[in-house]
Amino acid sequence: MSDQKKKNLTPVQQEYQKFASEREIKRPIVKNCIKAFFVGGFICVIGQCIQTFYYTFFPFTEKSAGDPTVATLIIASVLLTGFGVYDRIGQFAGAGSAVPVTGFANSMAAAAIEHRTEGYVLGVGGNMFKLAGSVIVYGTVAAFIVAIIKTLFTEWGGL
């Protein structure tokens, strides 16, 4: 907790929070990181296999095989979400299943399934980007800033 936040707490609250945090089960961060590394890596290996499959057996180049690969992973993720498997993988893998494109697909499919009872327009359509929306917004903002920095360097930096 930040010091700023702590300042607003009464001494009784501070004492209790210390008392409580001593008894709290902490997130196993190292274990979670290792699991995330291997599961995330495994998902990427599957992705690589799919990509290799596409440019070996279909008329794709190594570069153009990326699109059908992502599409395949998204379909797989959406199906796993629909069958109620992806959230279990997520509990085990944490960031490992959240960071790859499958996690993004999961967040959209999960929200779409969840709000289906409210109808296709206001329910599914309106809520599909409930979680994914901020990824798109801040992804775009980040890309914009990075692009400006790159432009500044290449145009005036002479790199």
Add this chain to the structure above:
Amino acid sequence: MLVGHRTWEFVQKPVILSTGTVAGPFEAKGRIPNDFDTLHADLWLGQDSFEKAEKVMFEEACIKAVEKAKLTLNDIQFIFAGDLVNQLTPTTFAARTLAVPYLGLFGACSTSMEGLALAAYIVNSGGAKYVLTGTSSHNAATEKQFRYPTEYGSQKPPTAQWTVTAAGTAIVTANGNGPFITSATIGKIIDMGLSDPYNMGGAMAPAAVDTIEAHLKDRNISPSYYDVIVTGDLGKIGQTIAYDLLQKHRIDIAKEQFRDCGLMIYRDDQPVQSGASGAGCSAAVTYGHLLNRMKKGDWKRMLIVATGALLSPLSFQQKETIPCIAHAVSIEAE
């Protein structure tokens, strides 16, 4: 009547005439499936939304309690009930079906004892002959309301708790052979500045301790008066904190005498992290398991302390801390 600051003693000794408990498939695989009247294999209960499923579950629990008491719905004067969904949707819509005068209550997971305390008070003072009280919660409906979509693959920390899919109701009346409702202590909001909705046990523990202390002081009794003091849904962490806090406040309570509904409902190998929570948890466990144990003669006096975290999805996003409450009701066999 009023003793001390905030405790009612019920001199007419209202009784719990009958109870109705209904639970879902995950609870059926738990530790106490035989203590539920009805178990459902389908989380949807054949409905097309989880909110409707919760409504049906609550209706079933109400009808079960009425049937077991050999009454009809016309005999019930009032329903005091609530749940966790926005605007108490499942409970209100169930009350529409049941067509009984209804007061909706919101005390988050403490609603069960809030309702029982009020029901006992009304019956004790002659305000009604039969009052039906109860709560329900549905795992998927509550997750949707307070957290992420159910199928979203986020990782829950070890402090998180699993919202039960269950409903529990009780009919309170003036005369009978017990179990008797002898007293109730109304809690006050305690906020220790915790804001993590994945650690509700830690946030609620001080509220439970405050209410237990107030109850013992108001009634001028020691903890040994009760065979068992059961908290609502503190879970593993909250229960440990509450126990240590009671020791720190020099309230002499034995470890085996201090239990938690949130730790009774599931088996250790079910993936529920810190234990169970939800408005239906304390209701279904109290009106099912705990009263059955009392009937068997295991315990003669128990104090149920239902705890509630009164946060909303909005307050959490606006970085507010979690206000917590606990209401205690004592149930005695004779």
